[in-house]
Amino acid sequence: MDQNIAQIVAGLRTAFPDVAFSPQPLIDRSEDDAGAEQVFVRVPPDKIVEVMRFLHDDARCDFQQLASLTCVDYLDFPKARDRYAVVYTLVSPRLNHRMWVKCFVNDPDPAVPSVTGIWNAAEWTEREVFDLFGIRFSDHPDLRRIMTWDGFKAHPLRKDYPLRGHGEREDFTVVTDDSR
Amino acid sequence: MGLTTSETSPHTMGNGDTLSTRLDHLVGLLRKHGPNWARKNSLWPMPFATACCGIELMAMGASRYDVARFGAEVMRFTPRQCDLMICAGRVAIKMLPVLQRIYMQMCEPKWVISMGACASTGGVFDTYSVVQGIDQFMPVDVYVPGCPPRPETLIEGVMAIQRIVDAEGVKPSAERGGLGLTVDPVVQLNTVGRRS
Numbered sequence: 433m434d435q436n437i438a439q440i441v442a443g444l445r446t447a448f449p450d451v452a453f454s455p456q457p458l459i460d461r462s463e464d465d466a467g468a469e470q471v472f473v474r475v476p477p478d479k480i481v482e483v484m485r486f487l488h489d490d491a492r493c494d495f496q497q498l499a500s501l502t503c504v505d506y507l508d509f510p511k512a513r514d515r516y517a518v519v520y521t522l523v524s525p526r527l528n529h530r531m532w533v534k535c536f537v538n539d540p541d542p543a544v545p546s547v548t549g550i551w552n553a554a555e556w557t558e559r560e561v562f563d564l565f566g567i568r569f570s571d572h573p574d575l576r577r578i579m580t581w582d583g584f585k586a587h588p589l590r591k592d593y594p595l596r597g598h599g600e601r602e603d604f605t606v607v608t609d610d611s612r
Numbered sequence: 613m614g615l616t617t618s619e620t621s622p623h624t625m626g627n628g629d630t631l632s633t634r635l636d637h638l639v640g641l642l643r644k645h646g647p648n649w650a651r652k653n654s655l656w657p658m659p660f661a662t663a664c665c666g667i668e669l670m671a672m673g674a675s676r677y678d679v680a681r682f683g684a685e686v687m688r689f690t691p692r693q694c695d696l697m698i699c700a701g702r703v704a705i706k707m708l709p710v711l712q713r714i715y716m717q718m719c720e721p722k723w724v725i726s727m728g729a730c731a732s733t734g735g736v737f738d739t740y741s742v743v744q745g746i747d748q749f750m751p752v753d754v755y756v757p758g759c760p761p762r763p764e765t766l767i768e769g770v771m772a773i774q775r776i777v778d779a780e781g782v783k784p785s786a787e788r789g790g791l792g793l794t795v796d797p798v799v800q801l802n803t804v805g806r807r808s
Contacts, residue, residue, distance in 0.1 A: 493806070575632075580706065580741060581705055581706040586740075588740055594740075595738070595739055595740065596738060596739060596740055597739070597740025597741075598740075599745070600705075600740055601705055601739075601740055601741065601742070601744065
């Protein structure tokens, strides 16, 4: 593990003693150490805002940039214990380090508090995750669909969603009005 | 000599005037074919390029393939000034109202080329969000096959439009038929919960 990241994890453990961060490499390769410096920590949903605030504000962490916010559906994934993981990629341009945070949630009603109060960049990415995976971000200022059209009901990047849909492309509203 | 009612024609001096009769014939030919001849050699494409077909469309307009040889080089990006829509690429269902709106904004007479596999059938994008053929939702005159079609193929499509214009001319709007269909996911502009 990178020296900086080890310090950050140590700082997280002192600040949040009741959270098991359990840092591990993002890519699990036992044959060599490739990707060993890329580390993610697990954060439960009820602690995500506090931990992210710490990572953003603390001088040793200084994660000024939320490079990406995405989601993984672990349905039928071997050894997976939880269904979804909301994945945050954090970058510190000043200190030149990066870290990943995974927040595991489950059906029914997977919900994660929004981090738009910390990074404005989270607003549209959280809308995208909401649209395509159905993760509800509480306290989000404007949680609407962003990729699919209004009236779309499903969450198409879930693994149990069929490629051709549940008939949405055949059933969308058609009105016979030429004058609009 | 065709003319029998020489008094009614302004071109004839007398009964059986050869020159006037030929002139009359020429005027008739021009009246019949002239507008279509002018139209087919001066098509103004509206490029609706949403995917890689658009690259081939640009190649068709550029100097190597040079669609100016067929009089269709003036591509305008406003539908008000165009009479040939070239739908190049896949159309998502969310994009379909835009496509239909642009088609409706084009002035008559107008023609449509559905370029490539995606616009014509959905192509490899047999998925939940892609329109499986734009002809379900708007009239299409010519389908150009290919994935993407080579510029020569698209030029052949333009020439097919020229043949259609030449043979059929301009039908009145009532005969061409309107769009008939309008899809309705309309993007709601009065959103709830937007930050002030």
